[in-house]
Amino acid sequence: MNSPLDEFELIRRHFSFATAQEDVPLGVGDDAALLRLPAGEWLVACTDTLVEGRHFPVASRAYDIAWKSLAVNLSDLAAMAATPRWFLLALTLPEADPDWLSDFSAGLRALAAQSAVQLVGGDTTRGPLSITITALGSLPQGQALTRRGAQVGDDIYVSGYPGEAALALRDLQAGGAGAGLRARLDRPVPRIGLGLALRGRAHAAIDISDGLAQDLGHILHASGVGACLDVQALPWRQPAAPDLQAILAGGDDYELCFTLPAGQAPPDHEVHRIGRIEAEPGLRLAAGGQPVSLDLRGYQHF
Ligand code: ADP
Numbered sequence: 001m002n003s004p005l006d007e008f009e010l011i012r013r014h015f016s017f018a019t020a021q022e023d024v025p026l027g028v029g030d031d032a033a034l035l036r037l038p039a040g041e042w043l044v045a046c047t048d049t050l051v052e053g054r055h056f057p058v059a060s061r062a063y064d065i066a067w068k069s070l071a072v073n074l075s076d077l078a079a080m081a082a083t084p085r086w087f088l089l090a091l092t093l094p095e096a097d098p099d100w101l102s103d104f105s106a107g108l109r110a111l112a113a114q115s116a117v118q119l120v121g122g123d124t125t126r127g128p129l130s131i132t133i134t135a136l137g138s139l140p141q142g143q144a145l146t147r148r149g150a151q152v153g154d155d156i157y158v159s160g161y162p163g164e165a166a167l168a169l170r171d172l173q174a175g176g177a178g179a180g181l182r183a184r185l186d187r188p189v190p191r192i193g194l195g196l197a198l199r200g201r202a203h204a205a206i207d208i209s210d211g212l213a214q215d216l217g218h219i220l221h222a223s224g225v226g227a228c229l230d231v232q233a234l235p236w237r238q239p240a241a242p243d244l245q246a247i248l249a250g251g252d253d254y255e256l257c258f259t260l261p262a263g264q265a266p267p268d269h270e271v272h273r274i275g276r277i278e279a280e281p282g283l284r285l286a287a288g289g290q291p292v293s294l295d296l297r298g299y300q301h302f
């Protein structure tokens with residue numbers, strides 16, 4: 001920013017949310033934050049950077065940019081079955097526009113409050129718009145959900161309706177307004193409650209950022225197994241016929257994909273059983289027991 005005063009005033013005004021909580025003895029304002037973990041819990045840490053034009057459309061609302069920057073990080077914590085607790089914000093801005101900052105701060109505050117996470121520090125610099133958030137959570141030792149635990153015979157589930165963010169993006173790129181699905185692209189909802197409900201139940205989990213097929217592929221690879229998906233079981237609620245390309249290879253959904261021991265009831269959340277883990281490596285698609293071949297665009301893992 002122009003002068004140190006501007007920067008401190010900016011931080012004070014927009015990024016000093018009240019943190020009177022017991023688990024933050026010292027938050028924004030000193031050289032570093034002090035954070036207190038619950039006894040016996042492990043720290044779970046992740047970070048993601050969002051760059052204008054790449055991770056969100058140019059000239060997106062500041063509110064939405066902030067929301068999505070935090071959401072994608074909380075989604076990673078959810079996929080680990082962590083309780084989200086704190087986050088840090090490294091913000092690079094071309095200029096300190098007060099209206100933009102107020103809107104950004106409001107979006108950040110809204111999702112932070114809804115998710116019970118506290119902003120405990122960050123950094124502010126001038127440059128092309130980019131947002132890096134580091135999210136911190138915790139979980140009881142040994143309770144993390146990883147990509148590694150899928151077992152042959154497991155049922156595969158996905159939350160929500162993957163593909164809708166891709167439909168919105170496709171419509172935007174064609175000059176439309178997002179086909180009524182703009183919020184699915186701009187304001188993904190991290191599945192924190194579902195992640196917590198999967199603790200001690202699911203064998204493996206991942207959040208879907210790069211498309212269901214690719215991200216499920218990470219579980220398969222890490223677990224040394226394969227899978228068959230029933231294309232007729234893939235969730236879809238649009239009036240048009242199911243768009244397998246969007247469902248399987250669209251990105252930006254931030255839903256959870258997870259595996260449960262065969263026949264085990266899923267938690268009481270909006271989830272759909274879409275297939276089964278098999279011994280043979282690779283991902284296969286079937287409809288009514290018959291193999292389906294589909295060339296997923298921009299997708300080379302299988
Ligand atoms: P330092 O020079 O020690 O890095 P800074 O001037 O960068 O200190 O930051 C001062 C305080 O403000 C620190 O507590 C830092 O964590 C916090 N801070 C800076 N930028 C942000 C931001 N964008 N969001 C939240 N806290 C911030």
Ligand code: MG
Pocket residue numbers: 122123124
């Ligand atoms: Mg600094």
